[in-house]
Each structure stands twice: as C-alpha cells, then as structure tokens.
Amino acid sequence: MNKNLRKAVIAGNWKMNKTRPEAKALIEELKPLVAGADCGVVICVPYTNLETALEATKGTNIAVGAENCHWAESGAFTGEISAAMLKELGVQYVVIGHSERRQYFGETDVTVQKRVRAALDAGLQVILCIGELLEQREAGITEEIVGMQTKVALGGVTEAELKNIILAYEPVWAIGTGKTATAQQANEVNHYIRTVVEGLYGKAAADAITIQYGGSMNAKNAEELLDQPDVDGGLIGGASLKAPDFAAIVKAASR
Numbered sequence: 001m002n003k004n005l006r007k008a009v010i011a012g013n014w015k016m017n018k019t020r021p022e023a024k025a026l027i028e029e030l031k032p033l034v035a036g037a038d039c040g041v042v043i044c045v046p047y048t049n050l051e052t053a054l055e056a057t058k059g060t061n062i063a064v065g066a067e068n069c070h071w072a073e074s075g076a077f078t079g080e081i082s083a084a085m086l087k088e089l090g091v092q093y094v095v096i097g098h099s100e101r102r103q104y105f106g107e108t109d110v111t112v113q114k115r116v117r118a119a120l121d122a123g124l125q126v127i128l129c130i131g132e133l134l135e136q137r138e139a140g141i142t143e144e145i146v147g148m149q150t151k152v153a154l155g156g157v158t159e160a161e162l163k164n165i166i167l168a169y170e171p172v173w174a175i176g177t178g179k180t181a182t183a184q185q186a187n188e189v190n191h192y193i194r195t196v197v198e199g200l201y202g203k204a205a206a207d208a209i210t211i212q213y214g215g216s217m218n219a220k221n222a223e224e225l226l227d228q229p230d231v232d233g234g235l236i237g238g239a240s241l242k243a244p245d246f247a248a249i250v251k252a253a254s255r
C-alpha cells in the first residue's frame, strides 16, 4: 500500500461549540496558520456557523463541512437538515455516523447508510466515522465491528462514488478522553479497514481512499500517528477549537 497515492486530510469537528462571532474569530486566527498546508484542511462546524464559516473561508484553502445531515430530501422531519440544504449553502463536506450520533441520538449502521446515500446524491463529500467501543476492543471484536460498520455504511456506494468518501477510524474510547490509540493500534485498524475496502472495491480503490484516525489527536501526538503508513489524516475534536493546535496537526500532515 502506497501512502503517496492518497491525499492526507485534516478535518476539525467542532461539535456543539462556538457562537458565530467565536467561529469567525477562530477561522480568522486559523487562516494564516494553515495557508501553506500540503494536505486537505476542512472544518466541520455546527449548522448555525455554516454561513459564517463559508464567508470567512472564501478564497482560502479551508473547506467547510457540516456535522450531520438527514437522509430524506425534504419533509416532516422537525429539527433536521437535508443534504440538499447543505449543498445549496455551498457546503462541501459532511460528517456521517459520528460515535456521538450513534451513542446519543440512536444512529445505527442502517441510518448511517441512508445518510451516506443522501449526501452522495446531493454532491457532498462524506467523512464517514466508524469505531469500536472499549468493551468491544476488550472482547477482541474490533475488526468485526469496524468491518461491519464499513460494509453496511458503504452498501450501495459504487466504486466511482467512493472517491467522495473519507473514512475516519475513531475508537470510541479515545474520543474526548485524552486516551489516544497508540500509533500502532491506529495503524492496525486503519490497515484492516483498507483490506475491507479492498474486498469490496479492489486494490486500486483501497490504495486511493483516505482513512483518517480520530480520537484525542493533538499537536503533540499528531506526528507519530500521521507517520503511520495507513493513517491518512485526522478527524480532530478538542484540538480543532484552538487555532495553533489545529495548525500544528495540519503541519504534521503536510510533511
């Protein structure tokens, strides 16, 4: 597997943080710090910040994403946002299947698959999250879990559509806990996920797909994680809320 075949992407996942003025200030601070990045740079922000982020990043190398979208085109789904609404705003990326959605909002592999379908149909690029719980890792079923999540989520996705998908391996026990997977653990699972993609789509597609690691990646540990042959970037929560920290991760991915 050749790492040079694919693009590293560092994506921030702001979660439920930042008012509009705060968002604008963070982006203004970030812009000069990541201007020379030799990797993809994405910020995924709350719906209320999308327009602010799109405006503030105009003409820069920072792309904007949402943190979720609904699977229906429109209709009676109070509180939801469709992929077409995001596309119309000018949003490029959407996070789907984040473990917090799975954990707190009843997201299942099947609803993840439906959201992926809707996002692709609307012309969005998907950051698709998968990852095991601590008890699943301890039970020795990490590969079964991430393999199943990957296969179900990609159900119906064609090889041509796969270029619009980034996978993000995020062990749930490492998210927001300060417990990072070791670089070796991250690489092992990322590599396994690549073999699952190879089984579904063949070697060229597996070589080309960007597979991020996420879970307490920060300015200090990013370099070691990103140096791994199967780690093609990161999905960054906490550290994406501080411009210098996020920029340091972008720099580590740009080497």
Ligand code: PGA
Residues within 6 Å of the ligand: 013, 170, 174, 175, 176, 177, 178, 214, 215, 216, 217, 235, 236, 237, 238, 239
């Ligand atoms: P964290 O979050 O970097 O704060 O662990 C990562 C994520 O949930 O995407």
